[in-house]
Amino acid sequence: MSEGSTKRDSNALSPAAEINVAPEKQMYTTWPDMIRHWPKTTFCIVSNEFCERFSYYGMRTVLTFYVLNVLKFSDNAATMFFNGFAVLCYATPMLGSIIADGYIGKFWTIFSVSIIYAAGQVVLALASTKKQGASIHPWLDITGLLIIAFGTGGIKPCVASFGGDQFELGQERMLSLFFSMFYFSINAGSMISTFISPIFRSMPCMGQDSCYPMAFGIPACLMILATCVFMAGSFWYKKPKPTMNVFGEVARVIGRAIANKSHSNESLPHWLDHYMDNHCCEHDNFCQKLRIEKRNKKACQKIGFIDDVKSLFRVLIMFLPVPMFWALYDQQGSIWLIQGIQMDCKITSGGLLLLPDQMQTLNAVLILVFIPIFQIIIYPLCSLCIELTPLRKMVAGGFLASAAFLITGFVQLQVNTSLPSLPGSNEAFLSVWNIAKNGCDVSVSMNAQTHKLTYQEYLHLYDDKEKNVPSNYYTIHDASKPPSMSFDFTGACPDFASNKPKFNVTIPKLEGGKIYYIAVTPDGILNPTMVKPDKPTEGTGESAYSILSLTYNQNFAYCRVDGVTATDGYLCDPKRPSDFFYWERAYDYGTDDIIENVVYAPGAGSGNAYSYDFKAVRPGKWHLYKMGTYLAKSVTQKTKGREAINSSLSETGQGDEITSQGGVYVIAVIDDNNTKKIEYFQVVSSNKVNILWQVPQIVVITAAEILFSITGYEFAYSQSAPSMKALVQALWLFTTSIGDSIIVLITALNLFSNMATEFFVYAALLSVRHFMAYGHAVMSSKISININLF
Structure with a gap:
């Protein structure tokens, strides 16, 4: 599914998120009253969100293919590029939150960053108009993606909460409906774009058999439209002024507490309490403001704020296994897509193709189906047998994610049977192909191995199960010193072999790690020809x-x-x-x-x-x-x-x-x-495993997301202090950035030559991390967390 479909997506805040409220008004609960008093500007915000999600996921869906086929990166490099881009997309929300909360406010942050965002989409679309090998690649592409990463990250923490700011106390029912509309717009935008962007990509245009300019250009147009739609309501929006840079204040409290503790011999209940060692309310603007509001000269804002920071640390314990979950989940757009390329995309006898990047649409559809199923059926049934706490849901979700990768690994084992075998760095594989003449047989000998080839026969470089012929090529263990070969001709052979039926051929020096074939033609025996497997x-x-x-x-x-x-x-x-x-x-x-x-x-x-x-x-x-x-x-x-x-x-x-x-x-x-x-x-060999075999792993990873992602975010948000909610949201997104960093690191280390092994290792890593993290969570909860975790 698109991340935007769940509360993992930073654009989707809880209804309680940072809403500036006026004095309580009449409660509107009937449809006529709600329609009459509905803040009309929220339709601009919902429409903006639909267009932005369409733009982002439309571009993101085809990005891996673009990197593989236009930028000509290898599979590993394309994986690192895609997930490296995701790292930036989910690290920059912290910056967007700081700018909105501490400096220019949500409205101006959304507007200014949206312009930058749209510019990045346009730059990428323009770069894609140039053919592979053009001098602008990959630098202009990278520039566009860097701008997009800052743009999407910059507005993530702002849009949903800015929509919530348009409501007042007494409009809670309307606010709940707004967030339902907001979530629907996220899913609609991402689901539609993940289905049709691959179609745009596969269409011919501009002299090429694919059309990345359209696949990127339409999302660019949607982002420009999103900015215009958002600005359409600019004169009527409620625009709360920025209050406090929460991230900066938390960092300042932690830094001073650590410094004070290092110089103090006093034992306090919590190390953060040392912040108060040299705190003076008379020199703190927030304390002075609180005293005026409370009309209490002894009021201290920092005492409550320190308690909020303590609760933040307790909630962050829940985040320990989250990055590893995203390290598995976010492979859907990179490594799972590469697996799909190696599969048979034909799903009907008439030749209808289900494109590998269209498989991501299934995730978006399933999340919409699974949410009510889990809420109405699965959770109530499970509650009859066991108490469903947030921790238990997240543990179940983590193990389901591991199970999804076990399924992926077993599917890959079958896919591997149609992948080429590759020689070692100093080896070479050598086949022989008899295309001399009908009725002419050739016996080829090398290293005491002899193969007789009739006309049109060749030494197989793979196991041909359809013809029941195993691979029977020659392996040259030292490519720099290949042995000689002998060719014996029998039957009705071409002129060159009629007078001399036996040839001893000295093979020239070959390149290690490569595959070659020798063609026996009507004119003679060719030297080895390299092939790209x-x-x-x-x-x-x-x-x-x-x-x-x-x-x-x-x-x-x-x-x-x-x-x-x-x-x-x-x-x-x-x-x-x-x-x-x-x-x-x-x-x-x-x-x-x-x-x-x-x-x-x-x-x-x-x-x-x-x-x-x-x-x-x-x-x-x-x-x-x-x-x-x-x-x-x-x-x-x-x-x-x-x-x-x-x-x-x-x-x-x-x-x-x-x-x-x-x-x-x-x-x-x-x-x-x-x-x-x-x-x-x-x-x-041709691809043998049908792409529909990816459906089980997508179904399981989607169920894992329902249990893990939605539960984890909702729990962390509900248990965090009001002043920490925006920061908790940004940190939740940052766990995605860490997860994608794990993918980039493991891929860069190039530890696996077999993708199936890689999938099994990821499954094991998440399981082990789950046991460790939640063992720590259990111990911590028994010591200090007074919340209903278990």
């Missing part, structure tokens, strides 16, 4: 394709032909990026899709072959064409339409229907005077 990360069901072209070294077009017949003509349309993929030479200021000029092994053939880069291609029916030297797409020229490209196309004879997802393939284009044919080599 990385699955596509675009998130719309793609598979990755490379081309190995014999003799031909110009441009290719891969065009969608679903529903197109030969009489239609103009099969390729460069202006439809999701239906047109290409491999080109010398485009976009010198980019070249040929990544390797592959030569034949000495004495085992002559000529050249060309290895083209891997491109992510969406599901559908496709046809491969040669374009010669024609440039269909380049930033140096205007993209031309179907008529222009049609005259430059020539047939390869290759047509293919892509139904699976996540596979990595090499297409061999054999085109010389004697032979014209197309062959396929699958390097990495």
Whole structure:
């Protein structure tokens, strides 16, 4: 779910939060009276909240994909980037609270920070209009996100409480309805945006097969609209003046108490009481103000404030396990999304895709469903057997979160079966691919291992369970000193092997940690060609394709032909990026899709072959064409339409229907005077586990949130002193920042090569932290906390 759906979201304060009240008026409880006396300006605040939540979650939902595919960060770097951004978003509310409470007030804080917030969204949207590799990346993107983090954090502590300020005593029923509307607007904004932003992302635009400018631009427009809507009520809002910087006062009390205690031999009931050692009410403005209000010359504001700070410390004990909970929960937008990329997104036989980032919508929907279910059914039933205290709810929620990650780990174990095996840093994997000639068999020997390959066969780099063929590639343990290989040809073989049926080939030095294949072609035995085993990360069901072209070294077009017949003509349309993929030479200021000029092994053939880069291609029916030297797409020229490209196309004879997802393939284009044919080599298995297997872990983590997050915040808020409520809210949000910092730290240490292991470790860490923290909470409560905790 979106955090905003619960009281974890800082925008959502309790109805009691910081409301300046006028003398009590008549209580309005009937609908006609409430409608007549309702503060109309609150509709501006609720509408503002809807737009702001739509803006934030719309941007946040697709951010990981943007970092992976445009900024080209690795999985680990993308995780650190996403959760590092979350760290800032949930650390800055403290600053927003200080500014609002101590300096310019809530209204001006919301307005000024909203302008900054909208500017950050615009900067990010503008940055996304530039292609990957542009010089503005990632610096302009980071600038925009830093501004957004300050903006969303700055207004978090202010909006809900500012809405509450518009009500007076006697309007408690109306105030409760306002917060219900407020929570609904949070959920509506986040739920809608998490569903439609991935759709915007997946649409083609600006010459690309995805549209991040739209995915970021629409949230930017919503944030501008949110600011305008908020300002629409500016002349009618009640605008309480700032009173006291609570955070600064708490820090000052703690600092002076510690200093005084270090110089005092006197034993006091609590170390904070040492603040009073040198306190003088005559020099304290707050004490003087209290004396005037109470008409009591002996009144001391600091005595009550110190008691409030003591209660703050007692409440903070409840926060001990909270950061670890958020360290698990906030992986939904980063590591769980990366898991979703490795899964099969097709959910119907007709090919309907459920995008990985759309899975976050389920969380937002479930929280709306679960809240009444827990309140009306589960809690009353459980109360028949055991007293449901806040501590017990939070313990249950913590263990449910651990269970969610255990489920995630077991799902990942199945996902791992379709992931590529990678060699060690000094190793290399080597496959052999026989595309010599129909009827020509090749026996390959290396290190006393012999494999016989018929025509079109290759050594599998993965376990192909559909064909019941295990992986049987060669492992070279020292890539810098690979052994020689022997090739024995039998049957009707090409000319190069007819006169010399056996070849001993010396393999050149290879790069450690890489995967290679040797293609046996009609013209000879090629030297090893490197492959990229990385699955596509675009998130719309793609598979990755490379081309190995014999003799031909110009441009290719891969065009969608679903529903197109030969009489239609103009099969390729460069202006439809999701239906047109290409491999080109010398485009976009010198980019070249040929990544390797592959030569034949000495004495085992002559000529050249060309290895083209891997491109992510969406599901559908496709046809491969040669374009010669024609440039269909380049930033140096205007993209031309179907008529222009049609005259430059020539047939390869290759047509293919892509139904699976996540596979990595090499297409061999054999085109010389004697032979014209197309062959396929699958390097990495397709995704096998359906994305709907993520549903159980999302259901469990959502139930955990109901028990842990909502209960924890409500309890901490209710037990904190009135003067500490805003600070408790900011500190609650800060626990999210700490939780995301834990994710960044563990990811930066790069401790796990297996995501399943990582999920199991997170589950264990939360369970252990739960036992430790609540053991401490139990002991502390028995000693000093006089509240109904258990």
